[in-house]
């Protein structure tokens with residue numbers, strides 16, 4: 027399948043400091059890819075570089091010709107004195123029919139917020155509205171920067187299920203940044219662990235067990251990852267019987283990146 031976005035040897039310098047170095051990346055239609063990494067590891071910068079909002083120090087980013095992308099930033103600086111309803115915001119810069127706006131809001135988990143003021147929304151609601159606005163563009167790829175910040179765990183899990191359903195219905199690709207490793211694991215086809223460079227990447231199960239990943243996130247996540255394994259990893263196609271202690275990773279699949 028051909029790539030929607032492809033980056034080669036991408037490096038970014040901010041304030042004279044290299045924050046991303048030699049990152050190779052590709053994403054195809056229908057894929058859900060999650061970027062994880064510690065604070066300040068360059069995740070937001072990476073998304074901005076991919077959409078062309080961040081100049082590169084070296085390397086290249088290639089986007090499919092005419093690619094429709096929807097980008098939802100981590101936050102939107104709003105002027106607190108500016109009155110702007112959700113409905114009007116969704117109709118910027120071009121007017122959309124009320125029914126289309128309502129449908130996009132419903133799809134983003136923000137049904138019925140049309141008449142609310144943007145400034146009065148909670149952080150989570152505002153992000154849903156930003157997602158709705160991105161959806162109006164019928165994106166082939168959605169880039170979401172920490173879309174579940176401020177949501178509780180069930181809220182985050184519900185959001186990821188919504189994103190998966192959206193992907194299944196429209197076939198769009200999704201690239202998102204998240205800190206919620208345990209929830210993300212179940213919703214992603216591929217996980218990229220970023221810390222200025224790509225530490226490791228691959229199927230969520232593989233990344234969860236990679237030494238580079240564990241070195242970054244320590245053992246603190248082990249319980250949560252084990253919980254994920256407990257809930258979602260029931261089929262084992264290898265034949266030999268051995269006890270699956272859920273707090274203990276299967277070493278035979280371990281892969282250091």
Ligand SMILES: Nc1ncnc2c1ncn2[C@@H]1O[C@H](COP(=O)(O)OP(=O)(O)OP(=O)(O)O)[C@@H](O)[C@H]1O
Pocket residue numbers: 040041045063064065066067068069070071072
């Ligand atoms: N405009 C800027 N000028 C200089 N340095 C910046 C700028 N924006 C970000 N940085 C620095 O670049 C690095 C990467 O920032 P970035 O926001 O991409 O990280 P992140 O992984 O998204 O972080 P977080 O998880 O905290 O959101 C950080 O060290 C940050 O301080």
